[in-house]
Amino acid sequence: MTVVPFLTLKFESGSQSLYRGLYEGLREAILTGRLAAGVQLPSTRSLAAQFNISRSTVVNAYEQLYAEGYITGKTGAGTFVAATLPEDSLETRQQILPKPKEPAALRENDLAERGKRLLTKTAPVMRLYQNKILSAFQHGVPALDEFPFELWAKLTARRWRNQPRELVGYGDPAGYRPLREAISAYLKAARAVNCQPEQVIVVAGAQQALDLAARVLLNAGDAMWIEDPCYNGARAAFAAAGAKLVGVPVDTEGLKLNEAIKGGEPGKCVYITPSRQFPLGATMSLPRRLALLEWANQAGAWIIEDDYDSEYRYAGRPLAALQGLDKNGRVIYVGTFSKTVFPGLRLGCLVVPPSLVEVFSAARFISDWHSSLVDQAVLTDFIVEGHFARHVRRMRSLYKERQEILVAETKRKLAGLLDVAPAEAGMHLVGWLPEGICDQAAAKRAAAHGVEVTPVSSYRLSKICDNGLLLGFAAFDETQIKDGVRRLAVALN
């Protein structure tokens, strides 16, 4: 039920009477569906004030409609459009319903080039992510059941209680200042990112960070180096911007820079996941990092570093971000709170060289001005009061445990069908099918058994079959993991 503050009616002043005009206007609105079943009408007093007519005129019109069955309700409880309209209106209804708006099919030039690319290159990726029901082994989702929502609710309530006057108006496109400071302190300490609060731009998730970078840095037709395979949400943003995507192979040391250089098509931007290559998991080696930075500086290229889940590292030491090694301000660092807090919050961050702060802020300004200030303030409290660190630590041991269960189960039940090696970090593993078995076909069979495994080939630029499957483990408990592996064994057998 929706309550409306006022009505826009065809209230013909040429009607026999005001009462009749109002009655007809309301009836037409109900019959055409503009006033849908269950909608609450304004009170008689309020409608009278709106049209500057006497209240008794409105009462008369309402009474007539009530008598005829168009509206229901009792004094004091509000007046509503009837769920079932009177029998005798059915025919009328068909007559006076406006011809449904039948927009012509899109014409050749109705959409801009970017619009066309959005339809051909982005919409298919979007559909992959739409209307998903969480089932093992969907990857990229944290353990939402383990998030301290009660605490989050308390922090939120506290912000609202303390007269949040500064949080309800318009804000800075670059983000809520205390959050920029908290993020800067966190990234310096935990990720060895070299940044001042001024360089931090709060964004509505990593996706927005990538999109802003594409808008600021890429012309249609520019070559863009991406890892192959590569996160398809990033690819969709760059493709929509009109970039010419050049896939660069990866090995256990990450992006094979030499092959990219040999390819002869210098990238204006490079998109990489050096801490943990998505989806295969390699960590970019120090020599490759230094070589890439050097190349970017020589070529005047930009490096977009997506540091999407490096908080979750189970062995060895946390790895510093590539950005911290950059001496020439060529790295755009992208972080997200979707994996460490929760995805529905839609907050992430960019760290950009000082000379790019203004242009990125301007890009954010025309995109959507800024993120919800209350959400930004609550996240600040969550970080500054130590809850963030506590939660990440707790999740790290939980995910470690879950990964161990997954590895053990797959060893037991999937030997010879899927080879799943443990990983030092991250929220998913890659399982390898025997040579010659297509991951797309395997994923389809798994889906038929209620298991979601994402084929590695779906992240490749060329759509050739690969033989890897992504298994997310972060969001699933022991029972779900065991059940998932059991089903997967049936599917792959």
Added chain:
Amino acid sequence: MTVVPFLTLKFESGSQSLYRGLYEGLREAILTGRLAAGVQLPSTRSLAAQFNISRSTVVNAYEQLYAEGYITGKTGAGTFVAATLPEDSLETRQQILPKPKEPAALRENDLAERGKRLLTKTAPVMRLYQNKILSAFQHGVPALDEFPFELWAKLTARRWRNQPRELVGYGDPAGYRPLREAISAYLKAARAVNCQPEQVIVVAGAQQALDLAARVLLNAGDAMWIEDPCYNGARAAFAAAGAKLVGVPVDTEGLKLNEAIKGGEPGKCVYITPSRQFPLGATMSLPRRLALLEWANQAGAWIIEDDYDSEYRYAGRPLAALQGLDKNGRVIYVGTFSKTVFPGLRLGCLVVPPSLVEVFSAARFISDWHSSLVDQAVLTDFIVEGHFARHVRRMRSLYKERQEILVAETKRKLAGLLDVAPAEAGMHLVGWLPEGICDQAAAKRAAAHGVEVTPVSSYRLSKICDNGLLLGFAAFDETQIKDGVRRLAVALN
């Protein structure tokens, strides 16, 4: 203070001892500022686990740092980086601070064309809106003091209490379905917008709606008709997209379509504010509306209708949206909750023809995926449970009253200096200076007296002086209005 979940340290294994390596790594991080003053260090247990070393090693390192004054804290209460570092470190500090990253000035081709446009055309507009302290007569801001924040907090708390599992993961780019339904019902009834819930796309404020439209519909170089004067946030989005902006004059019936047609440069898109021309206030007449729709259909052009504050109408009847008259699906309708709920929420809506739903959803997907789901759910409750309607009605009578006070005060104190006529709708009035007095100069004088009045000329494509000043009245009570008028009189005298 920020608490970090783990540290990334240069923890040289070649050091004399593990303890020494850790001590040096921490000290270097503190001295270089990566671990800033006041940051809380991980507990000894947690750091030991992270590096897989014994806890006593960590305790030793911490004790050494404590003894030397680099860290402070007591057992149980946490360990923090000291606010003041030991005297003897000052010199060291200078030596080991990394050379501050001094990114080269931007090179000629560092930015994309769009990036360059963002710097030249968007950044100046952004600066107009940055770091504002609310003072009379800033326009575009609702009466935030009157918003029922306690109620909003309750609705929020209720959503969090009820295990909001569906609200913390990823969602539909087009918006939270119940909110799309509530908006559709509201727009049909209150604005005579012809739409199904499927056509509603929830956006992060009207600014995002305009930006998405520009991305989907406009190629760089396309002609775009805008009203002159025109809201500069919209202009900035279209300019950044590379549109060739064609200003079309307005009169008391709105956009002068004939002049635009005579201009000979057919617009691919037209941006208009038909319900209440921004900033001058005219309502587009029915004949002009029908002519514009007919022209757009013939020309294959798109009409972007910005319906930014039509909830606030104090006399006469609410006016139907242009979109409701469109029989050919050429109108993109833009609505906002910034004026009716609060700007910091960052929610608005688009209503697009069915054939454009997919491409707009895809544009939203790559932009930032979707808006915070909890915020969307709370807004749904606010609308569906009748609070929205109640608040808008209450604000309408409040703003009516405030406008009357402003008009009366200006008559009394500004006669001959500024001619302020009442308006039937909206949240601001336009006051006219005597012929020949430049509004930019007048606004500057007013600012020097603590009064914010926006010159009409700042919304014009050409920057010639005009003689109008915008006076927002919605956000200010009687005392503030009287005080503002008094100051303005001094400034203009």
